[in-house]
Each structure stands twice: as C-alpha cells, then as structure tokens.
Amino acid sequence: MENPSAAIIIIGNEILSGRTQDTNSRTIILALAEIGIIVKEIRVIPDVKQMIAQTIQEIQLKYAYIFTTGGIGPTHDDITSESVASALAVPYVCNLEIYDILRNLYNIVDHEMSHAQKKMAYVPEGSKLIYCSATKVPGFNIQNIYVLAGVPRIMKSMLESILPDLAKGKIIQSKVVDIMVAESKIADQFELLQQKYPEVEMGSYPFDQSQSNDLSNSYQSSTLSSGQYGTSLVLRSSNYTALEKAYRELTLMFKI
Amino acid sequence: MENPSAAIIIIGNEILSGRTQDTNSRTIILALAEIGIIVKEIRVIPDVKQMIAQTIQEIQLKYAYIFTTGGIGPTHDDITSESVASALAVPYVCNLEIYDILRNLYNIVDHEMSHAQKKMAYVPEGSKLIYCSATKVPGFNIQNIYVLAGVPRIMKSMLESILPDLAKGKIIQSKVVDIMVAESKIADQFELLQQKYPEVEMGSYPFDQSQSNDLSNSYQSSTLSSGQYGTSLVLRSSNYTALEKAYRELTLMFKI
Numbered sequence: 155m156e157n158p159s160a161a162i163i164i165i166g167n168e169i170l171s172g173r174t175q176d177t178n179s180r181t182i183i184l185a186l187a188e189i190g191i192i193v194k195e196i197r198v199i200p201d202v203k204q205m206i207a208q209t210i211q212e213i214q215l216k217y218a219y220i221f222t223t224g225g226i227g228p229t230h231d232d233i234t235s236e237s238v239a240s241a242l243a244v245p246y247v248c249n250l251e252i253y254d255i256l257r258n259l260y261n262i263v264d265h266e267m268s269h270a271q272k273k274m275a276y277v278p279e280g281s282k283l284i285y286c287s288a289t290k291v292p293g294f295n296i297q298n299i300y301v302l303a304g305v306p307r308i309m310k311s312m313l314e315s316i317l318p319d320l321a322k323g324k325i326i327q328s329k330v331v332d333i334m335v336a337e338s339k340i341a342d343q344f345e346l347l348q349q350k351y352p353e354v355e356m357g358s359y360p361f362d363q364s365q366s367n368d369l370s371n372s373y374q375s376s377t378l379s380s381g382q383y384g385t386s387l388v389l390r391s392s393n394y395t396a397l398e399k400a401y402r403e404l405t406l407m408f409k410i
Numbered sequence: 411m412e413n414p415s416a417a418i419i420i421i422g423n424e425i426l427s428g429r430t431q432d433t434n435s436r437t438i439i440l441a442l443a444e445i446g447i448i449v450k451e452i453r454v455i456p457d458v459k460q461m462i463a464q465t466i467q468e469i470q471l472k473y474a475y476i477f478t479t480g481g482i483g484p485t486h487d488d489i490t491s492e493s494v495a496s497a498l499a500v501p502y503v504c505n506l507e508i509y510d511i512l513r514n515l516y517n518i519v520d521h522e523m524s525h526a527q528k529k530m531a532y533v534p535e536g537s538k539l540i541y542c543s544a545t546k547v548p549g550f551n552i553q554n555i556y557v558l559a560g561v562p563r564i565m566k567s568m569l570e571s572i573l574p575d576l577a578k579g580k581i582i583q584s585k586v587v588d589i590m591v592a593e594s595k596i597a598d599q600f601e602l603l604q605q606k607y608p609e610v611e612m613g614s615y616p617f618d619q620s621q622s623n624d625l626s627n628s629y630q631s632s633t634l635s636s637g638q639y640g641t642s643l644v645l646r647s648s649n650y651t652a653l654e655k656a657y658r659e660l661t662l663m664f665k666i
Contacts, residue, residue, distance in 0.1 A: 167611065170450065175433070195454065197453055227594075230601040230614075231604075338484040341529075345486040355423065357487050358486075
C-alpha cells in the first residue's frame with residue numbers, strides 16, 4: 155500500500171526576497187512524516203493571484219493533499235483565498251461562520267468592522283474551517299487543499315487541528331551510518347547495496363568534519379586526508395525487514 | 411528596465427524528508443539581490459530523473475536564469491547532470507577538462523579511478539565549468555542553467571565564481587516600519603498607500619511581540635491588547651524616489 159502523498163505551496167514575497175527563511179515546509183514535512191504522509195514537492199511562489207491559481211491547478215491532482223501557507227491575513231497582499239477560489243472556479247464568498255468568529259473576536263457590531271477585517275471571512279464557497287487555537291481566526295479546507303497561515307506559530311496551530319482527519323500511511327523509518335570517508339570512495343559499493351535492496355531508498359550526504367556532532371558510530375578510514383569530507387549514508391523505507399537487513403549489511407561493509 | 415529574473419530548483423530527498431533544512435535558497439536569493447536579479451520561484455523536488463528533467467523543461471524559458479543545487483556528487487543518487495542533459499536533449503558525455511581535474515585531484519592514473527569518481531566528469535555536452543575554490547570539483551553551466559553542489563559551503567563557493575558573469579539589474583531597496591498594532595487595524599490605510607504607489611511593492615507581516623527585537627522605531631497603539639501581534643510593513647522598489655516618498659507618507663500615517 156502506497157503512502158499518501160502531499161505537496162506544499164509556500165506563498166509569500168517575504169520568502170522570495172530573502173527577508174524570511176521558510177521553516178514552515180520542514181514543520182509540515184516532519185508532522186506529516188509521523189503519520190506516514192510523504193511530501194513529494196515544495197513550491198515557493200510570490201503573492202501573485204495568477205501564479206497561485208496556476209500552481210494549484212498544475213499540482214492539485216498529482217498529490218493526495220496540498221498544503222498552502224501564507225496570504226490569508228487582512229491586508230491587500232493577502233490574496234491566497236481568492237486565488238484558491240479562482241483556481242477551483244468556485245465563488246469567493248463571505249462565510250458566516252468565520253464572520254461570526256471575527257465579530258466575536260473584535261467584539262464589535264457589524265457596521266463597525268473594517269473592510270480589512272471583513273475580508274478575512276471571505277473564502278471559496280463550500281470551504282470547511284480549520285480551527286486555530288493560537289488566534290481563533292480559522293484557516294480553511296476545500297477539496298484536497300488545506301490553506302494555512304504563514305506565521306509559523308499560527309501555522310502549527312492550524313496544522314495540529316487537521317492532522318487527525320488526514321489519511322494515515324505506514325511510517326517511513328530511517329537508519330543512518332556516518333563514515334569518515336569521502337563519498338567517492340564508497341559510492342560503487344553503496345550502489346551495489348541499493349541495487350540489492352530496491353525497496354530501501356538510499357542517499358549519500360557529504361558533511362564537513364566540523365559538522366559532525368556525534369560520530370561515536372563512525373568508521374575512521376586511513377585514506378581520509380585533512381579537508382576531506384565525511385559521509386552520511388541514509389537508508390529509508392516503510393519495509394522494516396528490508397531496512398534492517400540493508401542496514402546490517404551496510405555496517406558490515408564498513409566493519410562498524 | 412526590468413530586473414533579470416531567476417528560479418531555483420533544490421534537488422534532494424534530504425530536504426523533502428525533513429532531514430535537512432534548506433538554506434541554499436536564501437543564500438542564492440540574497441547574493442542575486444545584491445546584483446539586482448530577482449528570484450521569482452523556488453521548487454524543491456526529489457532525486458527522480460523524470461521529475462528533474464520535467465521541472466527544467468517547464469520553467470527554463472520563463473526566467474533569465476535557472477539555478478539548481480544538489481545531486482552532482484559521485485553516488486548513485488546523484489542524477490542531476492544526466493537529468494539536465496535529458497531535459498535539454500543534449501548528449502551526456504565525459505568532459506575531459508573535468509576528467510583532468512579529477513585525475514589530478516585524486517592523484518591517480520586513469521585505470522585506477524573508480525566508476526564513481528569518473529561519473530563526476532560526466533556532464534551535458536557543451537557545458538562550461540563553474541570553478542569551485544572549496545573542493546576544486548567544478549559545477550557546470552549550460553544555456554541559462556547553473557548546476558551547483560548541495561553542500562552549502564561548496565554551493566557558496568561555486569556561486570561566488572559565477573556572480574561576475576551574470577547580467578545586472580537595478581537593486582531593489584527596502585524600507586521597513588514596525589508598528590505595535592494588529593494588521594487588521596491598518597490594512598485599509600495601507601491598501602490606499604499601495605494604490606497611490608503602484609511602483610512600490612508593499613507587504614504586511616504580523617509578528618509576535620516576543621519576536622520584535624528592535625522596536626525603537628515603533629508606534630505604540632492604545633488599542634493593542636495583550637496577545638496581539640505587531641506588524642512589519644515592508645516597502646520594496648527599484649524606484650528610489652517613489653520608495654522614499656511612500657516611506658515618508660507611511661511614517662507620517664503612524665506619526666513615527
């Protein structure tokens with residue numbers, strides 16, 4: 155049985171300008187990994203309606219779930235909701251449930267809410283609300299699209315409230331072997347191991363010697379010269395038997 | 411005159427699995443911003459040949475420059491070079507210049523280089539080398555595509571060596587006003603300012619009070635209640651006169 159798939163769309167000029175480092179992607183990836191949903195692609199795009207709508211149309215049907223972050227606040231640059239409506243060709247309407255939440259939150263009567271405050275009640279018709287314990291202003295879900303806030307703390311709060319409703323997959327486990335040998339020295343052997351265990355995804359990641367925090371499990375090669383890299387060999391699979399076998403072979407290969 | 415545009419393709423299962431936080435995107439964004447090149451889109455995709463080739467084909471002509479990071483090492487999961495060749499329908503060949511560098515680097519004769527070491531000499535036919543002071547193993551450039559390493563220190567070294575050859579644009583400057591008022595309170599006024607200065611890109615970013623490090627320049631609102639957010643108002647433009655005027659109006663608007 156295959157794992158449910160997901161894509162993340164990070165919406166925001168502040169990421170593309172370099173002002174802000176995106177951390178939401180990784181938060182979502184790690185939360186989904188715990189329930190066996192695999193993120194296959196991330197797109198970071200600007201606050202441009204046509205770009206948001208087109209991106210959603212391009213990838214909506216390729217993945218089980220689409221998560222967006224950013225662009226659902228009250229200001230003029232917050233155009234995610236109307237762009238999602240446009241992408242799905244669904245009317246962009248005032249949701250009375252959200253409207254009541256906002257009115258309650260701002261504790262004011264109808265005619266005193268600002269244009270900007272009212273704007274947050276507008277979502278694609280047929281959306282279900284995503285509860286947000288952090289601010290009480292909800293995100294929303296329509297079809298397979300989950301529209302979340304951009305501020306990390308608020309995004310997390312929305313994410314927590316939707317996780318129980320998502321399909322679950324078998325969790326991908328991983329095993330890591332750090333060796334103090336340059337990648338090129340072990341690449342041929344490592345490829346043979348990959349061929350023997352196609353159900354285990356094997357990746358090789360060089361690291362600086364200074365980056366290596368915990369090498370209690372490492373293999374010191376006599377061929378390692380100063381300035382060279384060590385290598386993290388990462389095995390990942392939802393087939394735990396194959397993973398364990400491949401891992402044992404890998405450790406024997408380097409006599410750890 | 412419009413600024414040259416760019417897109418970044420981050421290639422790597424280690425980012426999509428959550429094992430590694432991507433920082434290369436922001437490094438590239440900030441370096442390009444200093445010469446007036448604007449990053450319009452980032453895609454993070456897995457080590458899958460078809461996906462890499464398809465992504466390149468989709469976006470190559472939309473932007474002046476495409477930068478890729480990751481997947482150019484010696485191991486079996488390093489498939490960026492052959493995927494770029496495939497995307498461009500160009501032969502994937504042994505580059506003698508790289509071959510010589512590698513032979514020199516590993517200080518061995520032809521027949522002793524491993525399969526994996528030789529693999530690093532294979533690039534799309536017609537590629538120009540990108541010098542790498544960090545490891546001496548080069549990246550490469552073909553058409554408008556710049557193929558860089560994934561390890562941040564090595565990526566930076568390659569990036570530095572190509573910056574002088576890229577087209578320059580007028581630098582986008584930015585001005586920021588932090589105010590201790592919730593976004594929704596200023597959204598209507600802020601939108602009017604945006605309408606008055608269409609050549610200035612205006613964004614509004616809520617922050618936690620705890621996140622605010624330097625608010626010497628801030629506006630304390632009597633309407634601010636505990637738990638509410640402050641807001642960073644960001645103005646960006648390559649039209650410095652318009653930027654300065656919009657900024658002055660913004661500060662007057664909030665009596666800073």
